[in-house]
Amino acid sequence: MAGTGKAHLSQGETVLRIEDLFVEFPVGRSGLKVSAVAGISIDVREGETLGLVGESGCGKSTLGKAIMQIVTANSGQVLFGDIELTTLKGEELRQTRPRLQMIFQDPISSLNPRRRVGKIVREGLDIWKIGDEASRQAKVLEVLEVVGIDAEAAIGRRPHEFSGGQCQRISIARAVATEPRVIICDEPVSALDVSVQAQILNLLEDMKARYGLTLVFIAHDLAVVKNISDRVAVMYLGKLCEIATPDDLYASPAHPYTAALLSAIPVADPEVNPTLRGGVGGEIPSPLAPPSGCRFRTRCPLATEKCAEEEPQVQEVRPNHFVACHFPLAEGQDLPALEANIA
Amino acid sequence: MSAASIKESSATTPASEAPLLVVNDLKTYFKTDRGLVRAVDGVSFTLERGRTLGVVGESGSGKTVLSRSIMGLLPKRDVERSGSVKFEGVELVGADTSLMVEYWGDQMAMVFQDPMTSLNPVMRVGKQITEGLRQHLDISKDHANQTALALLSSVGIPEPERRLRQYPHEMSGGMRQRVMIAIAIACGPKLLFADEPTTALDVTVQAQILDLLQTQQRDRYMAMILVTHDLGVVAGRTDEIAVMYAGKVVEKAPTKVLFSNLRHPYTEALLSSIPKISDPSHTRLKTIGGRPPNLINPPSGCKFSPRCAYATDKCRTEEPPLSAPDSDGHQFSCWFPVELSAKQTAGVR
Numbered sequence: 138m139a140g141t142g143k144a145h146l147s148q149g150e151t152v153l154r155i156e157d158l159f160v161e162f163p164v165g166r167s168g169l170k171v172s173a174v175a176g177i178s179i180d181v182r183e184g185e186t187l188g189l190v191g192e193s194g195c196g197k198s199t200l201g202k203a204i205m206q207i208v209t210a211n212s213g214q215v216l217f218g219d220i221e222l223t224t225l226k227g228e229e230l231r232q233t234r235p236r237l238q239m240i241f242q243d244p245i246s247s248l249n250p251r252r253r254v255g256k257i258v259r260e261g262l263d264i265w266k267i268g269d270e271a272s273r274q275a276k277v278l279e280v281l282e283v284v285g286i287d288a289e290a291a292i293g294r295r296p297h298e299f300s301g302g303q304c305q306r307i308s309i310a311r312a313v314a315t316e317p318r319v320i321i322c323d324e325p326v327s328a329l330d331v332s333v334q335a336q337i338l339n340l341l342e343d344m345k346a347r348y349g350l351t352l353v354f355i356a357h358d359l360a361v362v363k364n365i366s367d368r369v370a371v372m373y374l375g376k377l378c379e380i381a382t383p384d385d386l387y388a389s390p391a392h393p394y395t396a397a398l399l400s401a402i403p404v405a406d407p408e409v410n411p412t413l414r415g416g417v418g419g420e421i422p423s424p425l426a427p428p429s430g431c432r433f434r435t436r437c438p439l440a441t442e443k444c445a446e447e448e449p450q451v452q453e454v455r456p457n458h459f460v461a462c463h464f465p466l467a468e469g470q471d472l473p474a475l476e477a478n479i480a
Numbered sequence: 481m482s483a484a485s486i487k488e489s490s491a492t493t494p495a496s497e498a499p500l501l502v503v504n505d506l507k508t509y510f511k512t513d514r515g516l517v518r519a520v521d522g523v524s525f526t527l528e529r530g531r532t533l534g535v536v537g538e539s540g541s542g543k544t545v546l547s548r549s550i551m552g553l554l555p556k557r558d559v560e561r562s563g564s565v566k567f568e569g570v571e572l573v574g575a576d577t578s579l580m581v582e583y584w585g586d587q588m589a590m591v592f593q594d595p596m597t598s599l600n601p602v603m604r605v606g607k608q609i610t611e612g613l614r615q616h617l618d619i620s621k622d623h624a625n626q627t628a629l630a631l632l633s634s635v636g637i638p639e640p641e642r643r644l645r646q647y648p649h650e651m652s653g654g655m656r657q658r659v660m661i662a663i664a665i666a667c668g669p670k671l672l673f674a675d676e677p678t679t680a681l682d683v684t685v686q687a688q689i690l691d692l693l694q695t696q697q698r699d700r701y702m703a704m705i706l707v708t709h710d711l712g713v714v715a716g717r718t719d720e721i722a723v724m725y726a727g728k729v730v731e732k733a734p735t736k737v738l739f740s741n742l743r744h745p746y747t748e749a750l751l752s753s754i755p756k757i758s759d760p761s762h763t764r765l766k767t768i769g770g771r772p773p774n775l776i777n778p779p780s781g782c783k784f785s786p787r788c789a790y791a792t793d794k795c796r797t798e799e800p801p802l803s804a805p806d807s808d809g810h811q812f813s814c815w816f817p818v819e820l821s822a823k824q825t826a827g828v829r
Contacts (some may be wrong), residue, residue, distance in 0.1 A: 140577060191685065258790070300771050302771065330538040331538065331710075331750065331753050331754050332538060332750065332755045332768035333771070334750065335753035335754075335755070335766065335767040335768075336767045338755065338765055339767060342762070357683065358755075359683070359758045360755040360756060361755050362761060362764065363757060363759075364755040364761060364762065365762070366761060367761070383761040384760055384761055387757060397551055397684060398684065399757070401683045401686065402683060403687070403710060403712030403714045403715065403716070404692070404712055404715060404716070404757070405711040405751060406715055406739060407715045407735045407736045407739050410716055411687065411690065411715075411758050412716075412718060416684065416687055417684055418688065420684075420685055424731055
């Protein structure tokens with residue numbers, strides 16, 4: 138996987154523009170380093186939802202946190218509008234917070250259990266002294282109602298009195314209260330049951346339309362990402378594989394990894410025999426010693442020597458469809474069927 | 481080859497014509513400070529060898545408690561378990577733990593959801609596999625080690641000799657789940673429970689583990705109960721599906737019948753709330769209003785009625801029974817079942 142390169146970056150206006158971002162974590166005292174994000178360039182346009190997908194360990198959450206400056210990038214740039222975030226510190230960085238919000242995976246543990254809901258949602262407004270007392274209270278009631286919570290009843294209660302889905306609604310209310318430009322959603326529905334998941338996905342679409350938000354939506358579930366995104370980026374071991382519009386990406390993936398991911402999704406249709414699909418065997422390699430060249434080559438059925446020697450660069454294979462692969466799949470080309478992964 | 485063939489020669493239970501497992505009106509209630517939680521509230525089904533039953537439901541539907549209750553893996557205190565579970569004709573409800581010990585691992589085994597916490601972190605993987613073999617099969621240590629080796633390679637673990645000497649933390653999640661499966665199938669059980677076996681795993685690894693379970697189930701002619709919240713996981717891999725809601729089976733049918741001809745509004749709502757990969761992006765999802773029922777004070781009448789789009793006064797007062805199987809073996813509990821044409825609106829692919 139790929140690769141580096143910036144062919145996919147837009148020339149026009151972007152809300153977020155990430156270039157050559159590296160995030161490394163030291164491993165104990167071993168002196169080794171894990172590159173969780175290893176040279177990613179990506180942009181997010183005004184008003185769009187960018188989906189980030191990949192399996193665990195691909196760096197998608199780290200990328201989200203690096204945009205928020207919750208983790209520090211080792212090198213590279215994160216441009217928010219025309220502000221370079223990675224060099225900001227202290228008060229200057231703090232000033233960007235109300236415009237750049239985040240929603241987390243576990244809705245219950247991301248709300249302070251000892252605070253009342255009204256206070257949780259209001260805190261950002263109080264800190265930023267947005268409006269006066271009455272308008273802050275009105276805003277709290279408004280955002281709670283908009284996310285589908287009975288505001289009058291809820292403001293005096295604490296998070297444990299709400300279900301997971303309701304807590305996620307409260308988290309969304311808190312995030313939109315300061316009228317941000319961008320919200321990073323880090324696996325916001327993966328802890329929820331499917332019936333609640335659908336409610337939250339619809340709610341995020343409504344919020345985006347109502348408040349003119351730009352979303353970065355991080356998830357491992359490809360069907361969820363397709364549903365909500367305007368563009369989808371697939372990541373593997375800290376690198377970008379492929380980025381395209383969802384309908385194009387899912388109909389004809391160009392990167393073998395995307396194809397493998399798509400074929401591994403269980404389909405709720407008994408007529409589809411799940412054992413007769415293409416796919417990949419093996420597991421994600423250790424990020425401590427990533428493969429040379431293309432990082433996906435150890436599991437790729439199409440890998441050649443070139444893939445081991447040379448890292449593929451992002452290239453445009455079809456209009457607005459970018460892939461980092463030496464041998465991208467043509468439209469309609471399937472991945473070779475998986476050999477039995479059982480010896 | 482091991483364990484299954486050894487087992488045949490030392491089998492003590494005569495093979496019978498009766499179904500392997502007959503569950504009848506099984507109830508499992510937990511006593512809590514806030515009241516009685518009716519986690520499983522009258523579930524009945526039969527399962528034959530070589531067949532796979534999928535149990536589907538959201539969290540709190542009782543699907544996990546059902547499998548634990550059948551297997552007798554419940555807390556000793558504050559549990560009320562009634563009804564009947566017959567395994568090859570032997571009644572297991574009320575059976576003594578000493579009898580259950582004979583069955584656990586040997587006749588029925590379970591693959592748990594979280595492979596990290598289900599393996600013993602301070603015991604080598606090899607020991608964890610041979611433990612059950614030595615307990616049930618009366619074989620020598622060498623023989624047990626050889627069998628463990630064969631098991632590890634049969635579940636697709638490379639370098640089994642080296643892996644036998646490792647501890648669970650030295651393995652990835654997918655590897656650990658393969659080890660869990662090796663442990664579960666070691667003694668050649670006739671019934672295998674897989675309780676959300678892939679929920680903790682990535683999607684490419686999930687597909688591998690589901691393939692492995694299916695292969696093992698077929699090769700060893702086991703009955704399997706696959707418990708999951710994901711209708712996609714059970715669609716292509718089960719013979720029959722039971723949909724649970726609030727501790728009851730609300731719809732049960734052969735897999736193809738269920739997907740082509742679903743009758744219960746909950747099954748319909750569940751299927752249509754899942755984002756489908758084949759739908760264009762930004763397709764508005766159908767949602768189920770409200771939230772799963774409180775199992776201490778469940779709604780009167782049909783438990784799904786407060787969230788059901790078709791509910792009437794009858795639904796709110798009278799609980800519909802699970803219907804007798806029709807000619808397709810289709811059962812459902814609803815006063816106003818979804819009409820046959822509904823399969824288009826449910827949007828199954």
